[in-house]
Amino acid sequence: MSDDAATQARIDTTRPHTARIWNYWTGGKDNYAVDQEAGDRIRALHPGIGDYALADRRFLGRAVRHLAADVGIRQFLDVGTGLPSADNTHEVAQRITPDARVVYVDNDPLVLVHARALLTGTAEGRTDYLDADLRDTDTILEQAAGTLDFSEPVALMLLGVVIFVEDDEESRAVVRRLLDALPTGSHLVLSHTITSPAMPDVDAAVAFWNENGTPRLTQRTPDEVARYFDGLELLEPGVVSCNRWRPDAADLTAPAEVAMYGGVGRKA
Numbered sequence: 001m002s003d004d005a006a007t008q009a010r011i012d013t014t015r016p017h018t019a020r021i022w023n024y025w026t027g028g029k030d031n032y033a034v035d036q037e038a039g040d041r042i043r044a045l046h047p048g049i050g051d052y053a054l055a056d057r058r059f060l061g062r063a064v065r066h067l068a069a070d071v072g073i074r075q076f077l078d079v080g081t082g083l084p085s086a087d088n089t090h091e092v093a094q095r096i097t098p099d100a101r102v103v104y105v106d107n108d109p110l111v112l113v114h115a116r117a118l119l120t121g122t123a124e125g126r127t128d129y130l131d132a133d134l135r136d137t138d139t140i141l142e143q144a145a146g147t148l149d150f151s152e153p154v155a156l157m158l159l160g161v162v163i164f165v166e167d168d169e170e171s172r173a174v175v176r177r178l179l180d181a182l183p184t185g186s187h188l189v190l191s192h193t194i195t196s197p198a199m200p201d202v203d204a205a206v207a208f209w210n211e212n213g214t215p216r217l218t219q220r221t222p223d224e225v226a227r228y229f230d231g232l233e234l235l236e237p238g239v240v241s242c243n244r245w246r247p248d249a250a251d252l253t254a255p256a257e258v259a260m261y262g263g264v265g266r267k268a
Contacts, residue, residue: 080161
């Protein structure tokens with residue numbers, strides 16, 4: 001069996017999957033009826049779910065633009081890539097810096113199939129893809145070193161992926177192991193679904209998901225999300241609702257407060 005056929009065989013179309021539902025909410029077409037049905041059920045419980053899916057995507061774009069244009073970052077390690085969409089990390093970075101290098105990491109077979117087909121970069125830069133789990137930090141770092149130079153600053157992108165590590169200590173240890181391998185001047189870009197008394201419908205939507213979908217996810221409070229940046233220089237405005245992180249004109253009509261918080265921190 002070829003690698004592509006083996007990857008295709010791993011795709012389960014009988015259960016809704018978070019990457020495909022996220023794709024559905026953000027207007028993509030790489031999803032199945034089972035994902036659309038679950039996505040609609042979740043949206044009925046939490047009507048604003050589409051807003052924070054889009055907020056997370058726009059936060060990624062603004063963070064990458066800032067790091068590439070204002071900080072001079074030329075390397076990006078994007079773990080938990082999700083399905084390709086508009087303005088992927090390499091597209092944003094390489095528009096600013098054509099020689100930027102990007103390594104995507106995901107263990108979802110559907111993501112890997114589409115990554116090989118769609119995530120092509122500039123001739124000057126490099127865009128590569130790894131099949132690995134977030135917890136398998138040694139594999140990620142070893143294989144990413146074939147594309148990235150870990151003696152130079154790297155932006156570690158963890159958008160909506162740490163939510164899949166249930167244990168708090170383990171999740172922070174995973175982030176720390178990845179950061180420890182990166183030099184001074186590297187940055188962490190992280191977003192995370194939150195739980196808040198002001199948003200009880202989010203908790204109901206997550207509970208539905210964890211009963212019916214895969215993989216299970218864990219919510220954390222804003223303060224708990226901020227702990228991932230311990231020891232880093234947290235860029236203004238800190239860990240906030242993704243729509244509040246340095247919004248531009250396109251974000252002015254979006255809800256300011258969504259249940260997806262994010263931040264950017266610098267390793268000193």
